[in-house]
Amino acid sequence: MDRKTIAYIAIFLIIGIGLVIGVWYLQTPRKQYTGQPESIIIGTTPLEVSGLLFIAQDQGFFADNGLNATIKMYDAGINTMDALYAGNLDVATASELVFTRNALNNKKIHGIASIGKSDFHYIIAWKDKGIFNISDLKGKKIGVAKDTSAEFYLGRFLQLHGIKMEEITIVNLKPADMVAPIINGEVDAVSTWDPYAYQVENRLGVNATIWADQSGQLMYWMAICRDDLITNRPELIERFLRALNQAEDFAVMHPDEARKIIQKRFGSDDAYMERVTPKTQLTLSLDQSLIIASEDESRWLIKNNLTDKKEVPVFLDYIYQDGLNAVRPAAVNIIR
Numbered sequence: 001m002d003r004k005t006i007a008y009i010a011i012f013l014i015i016g017i018g019l020v021i022g023v024w025y026l027q028t029p030r031k032q033y034t035g036q037p038e039s040i041i042i043g044t045t046p047l048e049v050s051g052l053l054f055i056a057q058d059q060g061f062f063a064d065n066g067l068n069a070t071i072k073m074y075d076a077g078i079n080t081m082d083a084l085y086a087g088n089l090d091v092a093t094a095s096e097l098v099f100t101r102n103a104l105n106n107k108k109i110h111g112i113a114s115i116g117k118s119d120f121h122y123i124i125a126w127k128d129k130g131i132f133n134i135s136d137l138k139g140k141k142i143g144v145a146k147d148t149s150a151e152f153y154l155g156r157f158l159q160l161h162g163i164k165m166e167e168i169t170i171v172n173l174k175p176a177d178m179v180a181p182i183i184n185g186e187v188d189a190v191s192t193w194d195p196y197a198y199q200v201e202n203r204l205g206v207n208a209t210i211w212a213d214q215s216g217q218l219m220y221w222m223a224i225c226r227d228d229l230i231t232n233r234p235e236l237i238e239r240f241l242r243a244l245n246q247a248e249d250f251a252v253m254h255p256d257e258a259r260k261i262i263q264k265r266f267g268s269d270d271a272y273m274e275r276v277t278p279k280t281q282l283t284l285s286l287d288q289s290l291i292i293a294s295e296d297e298s299r300w301l302i303k304n305n306l307t308d309k310k311e312v313p314v315f316l317d318y319i320y321q322d323g324l325n326a327v328r329p330a331a332v333n334i335i336r
Contacts, residue, residue: 033066125189
């Protein structure tokens, strides 16, 4: 048997195994929680990286796990954290930078999982302001939502290109309010994430100078809860993560349908979905690289005097692993 024949046989075997798994997934009855349903309130933002939440709600995975889930929308992760502390949420989602800031300030929280990873932060500048090269950003006014991941990615991007934060002027803007200030000339550029970056780019058109500013570092989209939920209702966390685990399996087996669920949720156009889908990973994880990223961000915050703290926290003390270990142990890769 020649190599070509062996290769064809291997391909057919892989396809066959995939079909068997797909049929098994579709035909296997979904196990449902038989206890008393409980309410859970989840705060998130209008981002595709929150997709597992919307798939779990759309496909009934929350209900299958005895959860009457309510999803509330906020402009940014810093706002979901405020709502969490106010007692308005059981679980909040935010970037690992927001999680890092809160751990740095000794908040009584734990990250229970990363529910997605993304690479959709950008700097968009107006060419009419004479900005064509990265060096042209020096001395300019840049709009950014302070205390968010956008501020960190902007700062590190500038640092990597020899520009200090003191050499620009930061203008604090709400994430959803990025278009008008740059059109009106209040700022020369903005640092933000999709879909807001997409809106700015479309408005500026050919007059936009654009840089992807995450520098290859994926953003972790964290599910975070207060310590009292872990103490009093750890089974609720496990069922919440189990529903998201089912949503991830669904997204793997039915990527087109999963994409349509997310697209319908936000009313996004096809062009935008083509842009953002490849930059978004809908996956549950607790990775060692998350710890490394949080330590790096802490050092950056301390160095730039964006916190009054002087020491990097022990981030393992702010990660709750038991829930994800019970649901998908292979997704937990943190070294103790």
